[in-house]
Amino acid sequence: MRNIDHSNARFEIQNKYSIEDFSDLWLAFRLKTPGKAPPKQLSSHGMRMLAWFMILTGAMIEIVYLWLRSIIDLPFFQYAWIFSIAGIILLIRGVPRNPRWVQKAWKNYEKQQYRSLIVRFMEEEFEICSHNQSGKSDCRYSYSFVDRVWEDEKHFYIKGKPNPLYILQKSGFIQGSLSDFPEFLTEKTGLPVQWVNGART
Structure with missing residues (x-):
């Protein structure tokens, strides 16, 4: 060599x-x-805001569903709690750094x-x-x-x-x-x- x-x-x-x-x-x-x-990405603060939005939106939809279910049939609204759970998981775990x-x-x-x-x-x-x-x-x-x-x-x-x-x-x-x-x-x-x-x- x-x-x-x-x-x-x-x-x-x-x-x-x-x-x-x-x-x-x-x-x-x-x-x-x-x-x-590079594509724009949400900051850590932005991700926390998104998590809270998911939690509150899911909770509000669930409340509306419970209030109106005897008047209007809104079958999909009963699963709004999943949206809140996803927001809670995002808030607790955060976005992986890598x-x-x-x-x-x-x-x-x-x-x-x-x-x-x-x-x-x-x-x-x-x-x-x-x-x-x-x-x-x-x-x-x-x-x-x-x-x-x-x-x-x-x-x-x-x-x-x-x-x-x-x-x-x-x-x-x-x-x-x-x-x-x-x-x-x-x-x-x-x-x-x-x-x-x-x-x-």
């Missing part, structure tokens, strides 16, 4: 992932199409027990070096392997052919300038570095 002189690496990124990185990945690529703005996909992806990552995950970019190729309980693994790729390049506030995302997607933390640069990296990637891949959440603000 041909050795690579790491001293010639233009950029070196050491990634130390947290569940927040997987949450950002989900928001960028799973919740929507990359390149589109979706199920994020939690599952994070657990799978933790099982690998990565001690380090370093990505180095040389002139002709780039290298992904991982080290976990199973040992070390070095994977080298030509820049022609890259299919798309994205970024957000905290990450670069490199999509390979056909499916691999790699997260590079902007906080992990230990060699090379973060500001020079997009231009370098465009030069080597011939691809623009696109803003994953739509137009950059």
Whole structure:
């Protein structure tokens, strides 16, 4: 196997992932199409208001049903209490901070027990070096392997052919300038570095 002189690496990124990185990945690529703005989501306060609305609406409909059932046949109104129960559950449990996909992806990552995950970019190729309980693994790729390049506030995302997607933390640069990296990637891949959440603000 041909050795690579790491001293010639233009950029070196050491990634130390947290569940927040997987949450950002989900928001960028799973919740929507990359390149589109993320959908608006209710805040915690908004979710509490929605829960109280469900509770009170269900209770009011149930009261109306009990009051009018001897006069008007309103069979579906008798199940309004289910609406209130759903609101109570939402109020007590709240909305999970991270979706199920994020939690599952994070657990799978933790099982690998990565001690380090370093990505180095040389002139002709780039290298992904991982080290976990199973040992070390070095994977080298030509820049022609890259299919798309994205970024957000905290990450670069490199999509390979056909499916691999790699997260590079902007906080992990230990060699090379973060500001020079997009231009370098465009030069080597011939691809623009696109803003994953739509137009950059």
